[in-house]
Amino acid sequence: MSRIMVLGYELPTLAEGAIEARSYRTWQFVEPLLADGHQICLAISHQADQFDIKHSLDSRLSYHRLSMQRLGWPRHLNRLHDRFKPDGVLAVMFNNCLRVTRLATDRPIWMDMYGDKLAETQIAEYTQQHSRGRRNMFRYLQEMLRQGDVYSTCSTPQKYALVGQLGMVSRLNRHTLGYEFVHLVLPGSPACPKNTSGNPTLLGDLVPADAFIVLWCGGYNVWTDVDTLFRALEEAMSRDPRIVFVSVGGRVKISQNNAYDRFLAMIGTSAHRHRFHMLGWRPANEIPAYYRQADVGINLDTLHYETLLGTRTRLVEMMGYGLPVITSLGCELSAIIHDQELGLTFPIGDAVALCDRILALAGDPTNRQILAERAQRYATHQLSFAETTHPFREWARGPYHAPDRVKTSQRWNLQELEYYLRSVARGMLWRLCALERAD
Structure with a gap:
């Protein structure tokens, strides 16, 4: 070892x-x-x-x-x-x-x-x-x-x-x-703890007993598309009175990152603002309870190279706990979710499509269960730590x-010195005279 x-x-x-x-x-x-x-x-x-x-x-x-x-x-x-x-x-x-x-x-x-x-x-x-x-x-x-x-x-x-x-x-x-x-x-996907000490109750306490809970978990980074999120939730709530939004997370400490504050300001203007439950950052031992009581987890990004090159850890966590996910189609993990039919995806910035996906899962508990089980199997096997x-x-x-x-001889290499001087000379010729071997 x-x-x-x-x-x-x-x-x-x-x-x-x-x-x-x-x-x-x-x-x-x-x-x-x-x-x-x-x-x-x-x-x-x-x-x-x-x-x-x-x-x-x-x-x-x-x-x-x-x-x-x-x-x-x-x-x-x-x-x-x-x-x-x-x-x-x-x-x-x-x-x-x-x-x-x-x-x-x-x-x-x-x-x-x-x-x-x-x-x-x-x-x-x-x-x-x-x-x-x-x-x-x-x-x-x-x-x-x-x-x-x-x-x-x-x-x-x-x-x-x-x-x-x-x-x-x-x-x-x-x-x-x-x-x-x-x-x-x-x-x-980390192994899900069997027993947790924090067990907040959502249904019948924070939200109505028949509520359909859309969960956000994590920070609102500069690449979080809060505009699309708000528009989609507003429309979905207008069309289905059971839908509520629960947010566990908040500001990310990056200079000039105002995504979370802008989202709160939008919620303040909503006729459905009482159905937005912004809980802020919560103790780690409470998070599994939110995953287990929610109906769908959500992720969405704006379009830029960070989205295409990066990933979203929250998706793996949600899948590991058997929570169906809806995500914008951008990072590689979202493509895996789409290709393996582990959840629902939508084009970046498309609030109508996101709204439709939320309503589709809200009206189809059978499909929710199928997606949840498929995603959890994938997370605990293909995405396991091991x-x-x-x-x-x-x-x-x-x-x-x-x-x-690998350590090699430290003898002075005249040939390397020659190559270095040649590169300096060629660089000067290019900068001064635009001369370089070509074609």
Whole structure:
């Protein structure tokens, strides 16, 4: 068995606040490692240093919180590394992929690039109406692309986008021909807890006993299409008095992200505003009860590259709990739902189609049950943690370096110097005289 050091986030059962996608993503890798018998050292970013935290998850997991916003944090991280002596290192999501570049290690590194940072930066720039931080983002991304041995992504489109990015920093070279740099790790479905301590009652308490509950669970990010959501719900509520909307979640802390506030303002003008139940962020132990009592879960996005390259964790969670889903057709996961008939989909921005899908499920309990059972089977098998992380689990059994990061002789290479000087000369000729060999 191997010793794997993980730079990740609070595990769902140990999180002190709201559980975010990054917590589930960390657990998606850690749980199969423990099941396979590996020793794990997990380091997460926290406000204060807390080492060797006691927990009841597994004796092979050592759990540490580090203040990674404080000057000198790499020293503490490297001390953990040297004490643990890992065979390989895993970094989960962008910030930890950046942090692992400051780790003084000769061990192979797997970087999980969950979401395309370039596409996310484009949205942030549009929302904030400035490009501050873009140069730093490119600089950080280049560091990650140069120092990883293996990478994983949340979707197939992102996988090939990342291959292109690796090519731009010369990782597609003569040493790596035929080497599989990037692996797909779709968002996984966590095992549903059999017993939960939080059991809020919706039917007969928050909403009428015969209500048809449309559930939103999670943050309202800048790419959440609240305009289409509101228009569809307004029309559906007008046509079926049983339909209510329950929202568990709220604002996402991104500068200039006003999606949630705009949605609340729209609800305030609605004749059906008493049927919108905006509950805000709720304790993690209550979430399963909302999934189990709702009739349909909903997801919708605006159209841009983040939608096409990214994914939506909430869909996997809903499916895992046997909740039928309706989603806009954009990310790869939504295409899987459409192709495998695991739920209903609609074109991005089409409020009429979304309304029709809601009404169709509200009027057809048999189809709801069929979709729920089919989706739950798919989530618990094809999207299980063990199945989705199969390539990583294979790597963890014997971590290896990328071929171009294997240590070689450090002798000065005059031929490489010649190639570099040639490239400089050709670049100058092009910029000054527009001369380049062609055709």
